[in-house]
Each structure stands twice: as C-alpha cells, then as structure tokens.
Amino acid sequence: MGKVRNIPPDHTALYGRTTDSQSVTQVNTILFDCDNTLVLSEEVAFEGCADLINQIAASKNIPLEKPFTGESLIVEFVGQNFRGMLRSLQERYGFPLTDEELETYVKKEEDVVIAKIQEKLSPCPNVDGVLERLAAEGKYELAVVSSSALRRVKASIEKVGQDKYFGDRVFSAATSLEKPTSKPDPAIYLHALKVLGKKAEECVAVEDSKSGTLSAARAGIKVIGYVGPYKAEERLKMEKVLAQAGASIIMNDWNQFEGFLAAIEKGDY
Numbered sequence: 099m100g101k102v103r104n105i106p107p108d109h110t111a112l113y114g115r116t117t118d119s120q121s122v123t124q125v126n127t128i129l130f131d132c133d134n135t136l137v138l139s140e141e142v143a144f145e146g147c148a149d150l151i152n153q154i155a156a157s158k159n160i161p162l163e164k165p166f167t168g169e170s171l172i173v174e175f176v177g178q179n180f181r182g183m184l185r186s187l188q189e190r191y192g193f194p195l196t197d198e199e200l201e202t203y204v205k206k207e208e209d210v211v212i213a214k215i216q217e218k219l220s221p222c223p224n225v226d227g228v229l230e231r232l233a234a235e236g237k238y239e240l241a242v243v244s245s246s247a248l249r250r251v252k253a254s255i256e257k258v259g260q261d262k263y264f265g266d267r268v269f270s271a272a273t274s275l276e277k278p279t280s281k282p283d284p285a286i287y288l289h290a291l292k293v294l295g296k297k298a299e300e301c302v303a304v305e306d307s308k309s310g311t312l313s314a315a316r317a318g319i320k321v322i323g324y325v326g327p328y329k330a331e332e333r334l335k336m337e338k339v340l341a342q343a344g345a346s347i348i349m350n351d352w353n354q355f356e357g358f359l360a361a362i363e364k365g366d367y
Contacts, residue, residue: 125363127296128232129287129303129319131310132244134327137254138220140176144168146210147180151187154203158193177307179245179272180207182280204247212253221258222326224352229263241267243290243303245281245310248273267294282312287319302362308343315344322358323348
C-alpha cells in the first residue's frame, strides 16, 4: 500500500482516463463517504446489524439458509444502510413489515451500532493527515455524504476527532432527506450539492462501495474509488467493481489521494 499504481494504456477505459483535449476541472469541494472511507466502521457496524437481523428473521419466521454474520452482511449489503437492508430482505422473502416496525428496528440498529462505534472505532489509515492538509490549505470545502443514519455518522467522526473538518456539512441518506433512501440512489448526493450550492463538476467524491460509487456517479460527480480496507484477496475484484460502477480512478491508500486529485483537476481522469 501507499504506492501509486501505474495503469497500463490498455486499462485506461476501465479507469476512466479522459482525453488531453478535455478542459481542466475546477474542483472546490471534496465529498467523503464515511464507513470504511473515513473510519473503519463496516466490520464494527455489521456485527451489530447481523445480530439484529437474525433476531428479526426469527420473529418473522424468515427461512434464512443460515444466520447472518457481520462478514456475510458486508459481502451482500456493503454501502446500504439498515433500512435498505431490511427492504431488500423484505422483497426477497415477502414477510410483512409495517412502517412503524421498520422505524423501530432502524432506531434500535442505530443504538446497537453507536455503542460498538464508541467502543472500538478507528480512522482509516493515513486519512487524518490528508484531512489536516486539506483543511490547512483551505482550497476545498469538505463534506460527508453517507447512507448511514446522521446520528451514527456524527458519532463516528466525533469518535476519531474528524468532526472538526466538516462542521454541519454532514449528509445522511437515512436522515437528511424528506423521504429516507439509501445509496445507490443519487438523491443524497443531489441533496448535498443543493445545500452546498455546488455543481457536480466542482466536486470529487471518495467511495469504497459499488452502491456509493453508483450514487455519486449518477449525480454526475467524479469518483475516486477507495479499496484500502478490503482484504488483499478481495482488492483486485473491488478495483474492477468500483471502476465499472463509475469510479474515475482507484486508490489503495490515502497517501495517494492528493496526487490523484491533482490528476483529476488537470483533466487526466
């Protein structure tokens, strides 16, 4: 990790390289996903989600092939919030779920996950140095755009001391919208652009999941795909998944970020 990969010419289509004739992009805003992009929260969060989903499945007589684990939930639902997971499972198994029940479960999941976050959350490697340099430079507005509930996102960035970089520029697909949704719906990115008063071409997003990358790309925002938190054996697969979902370039380590951002601004990607 930490070395910029040289992308061969025959891979340029996969990684979204542009032509030299395209104009320089004037980027002034960086939009960060939260879970496994700013903080290493996916495993922590999905442990709590798995326990709760298994309880719900038992109470609803859902015929799961085997109980979910945190790891199996990550494989199937990474990038989705808990509301999205439950709706996906409801569609798959056809069990009844009232709006009142859904909101009760969503609130319970927030409580479970926040308790785990406050116990053992840590930042993604090398991201804090990047945030500190960006803030000191003062060239970019920094914001968080997440599928997770706002209370959970704020608890995450506060736990690791990143909240000072974002102020109130924290957006949640589960909480900030009039109608809650989840990535890959681009609604939360479109909402963030509206609130911040930005155009899509003024922004770059950083995402670690297929659903998050699709969400930002569908909003017209260039995406740096981040695969650092994935296990070594999964990383190559996820590079391709994120590129096919619309990521302009793939980042293995936050130490690569500023170089890749400069390349996007020059129109190289």
